[in-house]
Amino acid sequence: xxxxxxxxxxxxxxxxxxxxxxxxxxxxxxxxxxxxxxxxxxxxxxxxxxxxxxxxxxxxxxxxxxxxxxxxxxxxxxxxxxxxxxxxxxxxxxxxxxxxxxxxxxxxxxxxxxxxxxxxxxxxxxxxxxxxxxxxxxxxxxxxxxxxxxxxxxxxxxxxxxxxxxx
Numbered sequence: 001x002x003x004x005x006x007x008x009x010x011x012x013x014x015x016x017x018x019x020x021x022x023x024x025x026x027x028x029x030x031x032x033x034x035x036x037x038x039x040x041x042x043x044x045x046x047x048x049x050x051x052x053x054x055x056x057x058x059x060x061x062x063x064x065x066x067x068x069x070x071x072x073x074x075x076x077x078x079x080x081x082x083x084x085x086x087x088x089x090x091x092x093x094x095x096x097x098x099x100x101x102x103x104x105x106x107x108x109x110x111x112x113x114x115x116x117x118x119x120x121x122x123x124x125x126x127x128x129x130x131x132x133x134x135x136x137x138x139x140x141x142x143x144x145x146x147x148x149x150x151x152x153x154x155x156x157x158x159x160x161x162x163x164x165x166x167x
Contacts, residue, residue, distance in 0.1 A: 001027065001028060001029030001030075001032065002027050002028055002029065002032060003028075003029060003032050003033070004028075004032060004033050004034075004035065005024045005027065005028060005032070005033075005034045005035070006034075006035045006036070007024075007034070007035070007036040007037075007038070008036070008037050008038075009037065009038055009039065009050075009084075009088075010038065011038060011039065011050070011051040011056040011057070011058075012056060013053075013055055013056060014055055014056075014058075014062070017056075017058065017062075017066070018066050021063075021066040021067065022066070025067065025069075025070070025101065028101040029101070030101055030102065030103045030104060031100060031101060031102075031103050032100070032101045033098065033099065033100050033101070034067065034070070034097060034098070034099045034100075034101075035097070035098050036063070036095075036096070036097040036098075036099075037094055037095070037096050037097075038057070038058045038094065038095055039051065039057050039058070039092065039093065039094055039095075040057060040058065040059060040060075040077050040093040040094055040095045041054060041057045041058075041059055041093075042077070042079075042093035043057055043092060043093040043094075044057075045093065046090065046091050046092055046093060047090065048082050048088060048089055048090035048091060048092040049082065049084070049087050049088035049089075049092070050088075050092070058095060059077070059095060060075050060076065060077045060095050060097075063075060063095060063097050067097065067099045069102060070099040070100060070101055070102065071099060071100040071102065072097070072098075072099050073098045073099060073100060074096055074097060074098035074099075075095075075096070075097050075098075075099070076095070076096055077093065077094070077095045078093075078094060078095075078096065079091055079092065079093055079094075080092060080094060
């Protein structure tokens with residue numbers, strides 16, 4: 001289990017995002033934390049970057065559903081100034097989340113209904129089915145969690161890394 005999962009501007013299609021968030025939730029040790037910042041749907045009003053596909057933007061309501069059962073320490077949509085390089089500068093609409101997994105292991109659902117629906121629609125959960133940007137941003141923690149969470153998924157032996165010591 002991991003102590004912390006950080007997701008900064010990881011924009012994937014909603015079914016992939018929900019699956020990655022569910023896997024990350026299960027990969028956290030009891031009391032572990034998630035820190036996340038992403039562009040919100042209102043970002044299309046700004047010219048400071050973000051995905052052109054509105055389906056890759058995430059709302060506070062989406063995150064509240066995807067991290068149901070977590071203690072939501074911070075969950076807020078806001079506008080802020082970005083200084084993230086040449087293509088991500090200026091005013092932006094973002095959503096921020098800081099959430100803690102409950103201390104009891106069984107408190108996080110094994111699989112969220114939305115995620116179950118995405119797999120029932122033909123997704124195998126195999127590494128080649130997940131867009132590369134999701135794999136790049138989710139990292140080894142999410143991949144290892146998906147290996148154990150999705151029975152039809154082949155192990156990602158190339159990404160098998162042991163978790164680091166507790167922070």
